[in-house]
Amino acid sequence: xxxxxxxxxxxxxxxxxxxxxxxxxxxxxxxxxxxxxxxxxxxxxxxxxxxxxxxxxxxxxxxxxxxxxxxxxxxxxxxxxxxxxxxxxxxxxxxxxxxxxxxxxxxxxxxxxxxxxxxxxxxxxxxxxxxxxxxxxxxxxxxxxxxxxxxxxxxxxxxxxxxxxxxxxxxxxxxxxxxxxxxxxxxxxxxxxxxxxxxxxxxxxxxxxxxxxxxxxxxxxxxxxxxxxxxxxxxxxxxxxxxxxxxxxxxxxxxxxxxxxxxxxxxxxxxxxxxxxxxxxxxxxxxxxxxxxxxxxxxxxxxxxxxxxxxxxxxxxxxxxxxxxxxxxxxxxxxxxxxxxxxxxxxxxxxxxxxxxxxxxxxxxxxxxxxxxxxxxxxxxxxxxxxxxxxxxxxxxxxxxxxxxxxxxxxxxxxxxxxxxxxxxxxxxxxxxxxxxxxxxxxxxxxxxxxxxxxxxxxxxxxxxxxxxxxxxxxxxxxxxxxxxxxxxxxxxxxxxxxxxxxxxxxxxxxxxxxxxxxxxxxxxxxxxxxxxxxxxxxxxxxxxxxxxxxxxxxxxxxxxxxxxxxxxxxxxxxxxxxxxxxxxxxxxxxxxxxxxxxxxxxxxxxxxxxxxxxxxxxxxxxxxxxxxxxxxxxxxxxxxxxxx
Amino acid sequence: xxxxxxxxxxxxxxxxxxxxxxxxxxxxxxxxxxxxxxxxxxxxxxxxxxxxxxxxxxxxxxxxxxxxxxxxxxxxxxxxxxxxxxxxxxxxxxxxxxxxxxxxxxxxxxxxxxxxxxxxxxxxxxxxxxxxxxxxxxxxxxxxxxxxxxxxxx
Numbered sequence: 028x029x030x031x032x033x034x035x036x037x038x039x040x041x042x043x044x045x046x047x048x049x050x051x052x053x054x055x056x057x058x059x060x061x062x063x064x065x066x067x068x069x070x071x072x073x074x075x076x077x078x079x080x081x082x083x084x085x086x087x088x089x090x091x092x093x094x095x096x097x098x099x100x101x102x103x104x105x106x107x108x109x110x111x112x113x114x115x116x117x118x119x120x121x122x123x124x125x126x127x128x129x130x131x132x133x134x135x136x137x138x139x140x141x142x143x144x145x146x147x148x149x150x151x152x153x154x155x156x157x158x159x160x161x162x163x164x165x166x167x168x169x170x171x172x173x174x175x176x177x178x179x180x181x182x183x184x185x186x187x188x189x190x191x192x193x194x195x196x197x198x199x200x201x202x203x204x205x206x207x208x209x210x211x212x213x214x215x216x217x218x219x220x221x222x223x224x225x226x227x228x229x230x231x232x233x234x235x236x237x238x239x240x241x242x243x244x245x246x247x248x249x250x251x252x253x254x255x256x257x258x259x260x261x262x263x264x265x266x267x268x269x270x271x272x273x274x275x276x277x278x279x280x281x282x283x284x285x286x287x288x289x290x291x292x293x294x295x296x297x298x299x300x301x302x303x304x305x306x307x308x309x310x311x312x313x314x315x316x317x318x319x320x321x322x323x324x325x326x327x328x329x330x331x332x333x334x335x336x337x338x339x340x341x342x343x344x345x346x347x348x349x350x351x352x353x354x355x356x357x358x359x360x361x362x363x364x365x366x367x368x369x370x371x372x373x374x375x376x377x378x379x380x381x382x383x384x385x386x387x388x389x390x391x392x393x394x395x396x397x398x399x400x401x402x403x404x405x406x407x408x409x410x411x412x413x414x415x416x417x418x419x420x421x422x423x424x425x426x427x428x429x430x431x432x433x434x435x436x437x438x439x440x441x442x443x444x445x446x447x448x449x450x451x452x453x454x455x456x457x458x459x460x461x462x463x464x465x466x467x468x469x470x471x472x473x474x475x476x477x478x479x480x481x482x483x484x485x486x487x488x489x490x491x492x493x494x495x496x497x498x499x500x501x502x503x504x505x506x507x508x509x510x511x512x513x514x515x516x517x518x519x520x521x522x523x524x525x526x527x528x529x530x531x532x533x534x535x536x537x538x539x540x541x542x543x544x545x546x547x548x549x550x551x552x553x554x555x556x557x558x559x560x561x562x563x564x565x566x567x568x569x570x571x572x573x574x575x576x577x578x579x580x581x582x583x584x585x586x587x588x589x590x591x592x593x594x595x596x597x598x599x600x601x602x603x604x605x606x607x608x609x610x611x612x613x614x615x616x617x618x619x620x621x622x623x624x625x626x627x628x629x630x631x632x633x634x635x636x637x638x639x640x641x642x643x644x645x646x647x648x649x650x651x652x653x654x655x656x657x658x659x660x661x662x663x664x665x666x667x668x669x670x671x672x
Numbered sequence: 673x674x675x676x677x678x679x680x681x682x683x684x685x686x687x688x689x690x691x692x693x694x695x696x697x698x699x700x701x702x703x704x705x706x707x708x709x710x711x712x713x714x715x716x717x718x719x720x721x722x723x724x725x726x727x728x729x730x731x732x733x734x735x736x737x738x739x740x741x742x743x744x745x746x747x748x749x750x751x752x753x754x755x756x757x758x759x760x761x762x763x764x765x766x767x768x769x770x771x772x773x774x775x776x777x778x779x780x781x782x783x784x785x786x787x788x789x790x791x792x793x794x795x796x797x798x799x800x801x802x803x804x805x806x807x808x809x810x811x812x813x814x815x816x817x818x819x820x821x822x823x824x825x826x
Binding site for chain 2: 295298299302303306307308309310312313315316319320322323324326327330331332333334369370371372373375376378379380382383385386387390397398400401404405407408455459460461462463464545546
């Protein structure tokens with residue numbers, strides 16, 4: 028599905044946008060650079076584009092805030108686009124007086140060509156264009172920060188929606204509906220007694236399904252609460268740090284401890300990597316393992332194993348008329364040879380055993396390496412504990428000096444830790460599949476989702492038996508299990524593909540920083556050589572990561588979407604800008620970039636040599652009304668004029 | 673080749689599973705080494721119902737011959753096959769080896785590997801608390817191997 032923006036129009040919108048039309052033609056060029064100095068409605072345009080794509084409801088205040096002036100009563104934002112070459116026009120009509128809004132659509136399928144209320148895009152596209160998803164391709168710097176925030180599901184969800192994995196979920200829902208229909212049909216032709224049995228079975232089934240839904244809701248609420256508490260914990264830590272900073276002497280000691288902590292973290296990371304490398308070589312784990320490997324290799328050599336004679340030799344011999352000794356091979360002898368031949372290795376097995384023997388002989392490794400690393404790790408962890416205690420001491424000193432606010436913050440922090448523990452226990456009780464933990468936590472189908480699933484299945488089978496649809500239900504369960512597995516596997520593989528592509532692009536954009544995405548979970552998790560889990564990432568780095576991720580995500584997707592970006596290079600270093608300016612334009616079929624003067628160097632000027640670029644400049648005239656003019660010359664000269672101010 | 677965890681393994685190691693730093697397979701492998709060294713196998717009932725990974729992750733592919741060797745070694749000992757019994761040793765290898773498998777092991781070898789890992793998990797669980805950091809686990813795992821009171825200790 029191919030979506031392209033053809034242009035848009037404003038009427039009475041804030042930023043002086045009283046009557047401005049942006050036209051990109053019926054077949055828009057690949058790149059459009061729109062220069063909008065601050066105050067000419069750039070942020071407003073991005074918000075309006077997002078609203079119209081996703082059809083999101085605006086609050087009365089949001090509608091009111093969009094007005095061009097106090098006296099304006101109505102306004103309009105109209106987006107023109109093509110979907111698979113079919114034109115669509117979506118209007119956002121704004122009633123500032125009543126603070127209401129309506130969406131209207133004009134599309135080629137409607138013969139009259141008139142407008143119909145609501146957003147009437149193709150169903151598949153409408154499902155894709157959720158509020159969150161739209162923010163991925165109508166993109167601003169804020170998202171770059173959020174996309175890395177723990178707790179936001181945007182990264183993983185985006186992959187799921189964009190690659191249509193949600194279709195698999197819908198398939199499972201359809202299978203469930205088919206089962207229900209089949210059971211209803213079957214129940215309709217049963218006797219009265221059977222019907223009572225069916226009704227009872229159905230009640231039980233519905234009860235347990237309702238309970239399952241309630242447990243899932245409880246799980247989501249607990250997870251939400253946990254994220255909130257984790258967020259608050261981060262805030263409290265920052266507030267505590269701020270309290271320490273109020274005392275000059277303590278602040279200096281704190282900074283010294285933080286420097287030490289950074290060194291400790293670095294040592295810990297290096298030793299951890301070394302430890303994992305040692306761990307993954309069996310012979311390094313313990314000298315005893317190496318001794319056994321060497322002994323087995325020696326035993327095989329001593330016994331001249333594997334034998335050079337193979338099962339194939341005996342099978343061939345059994346087919347001969349005479350044995351190698353000259354005696355005839357009778358049926359009895361043939362059977363005996365074939366039977367005993369199975370005790371011999373096949374030729375390819377011999378090859379494998381010989382490889383194994385070679386590996387055993389060459390398994391020499393430093394058996395003390397793991398011990399050295401473990402000792403080093405223990406020492407570093409001791410330093411870490413001392414550092415933590417010293418840091419804690421700073422807080423205590425400040426509390427003793429009379430800082431009651433800090434005392435409250437420390438108490439809140441401790442309470443948060445206790446609450447987080449309790450929440451984790453509740454989540455575990457709800458979700459654990461481990462039978463030992465289920466027993467330990469007194470979990471049952473009343474309070475544990477996996478056990479409740481078993482109960483759902485039992486009730487479903489009981490109902491299926493009563494309605495003579497057991498076979499149908501079992502088959503549908505097989506289909507659903509298979510579809511779920513396909514979905515999970517596809518998500519895993521797609522996520523990994525996007526992660527690898529993201530890292531390849533990051534290596535191009537910021538080669539010197541070794542900044543890499545280590546995992547795409549709910550959010551993007553980063554690592555670099557310097558830190559195991561990168562938290563202190565600059566705005567420019569965030570933007571580079573977001574670009575690398577988004578381009579990897581969107582370029583190979585089955586949907587071709589425009590990439591609309593606000594201030595694409597404003598927070599990037601000049602060198603990085605140039606790389607971004609060279610890399611990103613090649614990745615999208617349509618890019619619309621809103622730029623400001625400070626982005627001329629390295630980014631906007633990288634387009635001047637390209638063919639097929641459309642340049643538009645918006646500015647406010649003497650009467651505070653925004654005007655638009657097209658062309659590179661004006662874009663550059665305006666650019667230069669503004670840049671020299 | 674399908675690897676299956678002990679049914680309590682996922683919960684026990686959940687604090688440190690963080691690919692690519694610490695894989696679920698790392699957890700399985702640590703248990704496997706303990707089980708193979710102790711030469712004890714668990715039971716099928718101990719295992720999770722589903723396979724958690726098919727085939728060795730990249731970091732372990734080079735160890736396939738060594739792991740197959742350790743399985744053969746453990747099986748020879750567990751079954752009391754005498755070191756000079758050439759025919760029995762070869763028969764045992766025939767039972768376990770599949771040249772077409774990337775792990776060098778056939779279905780029987782695969783099943784045994786899972787059972788050794790399950791037994792290894794029980795040994796580890798007896799000796800340490802569920803780890804919360806990879807570093808803590810590495811230290812505790814090292815301690816496990818050098819604890820003279822357990823069946824793996826030297």
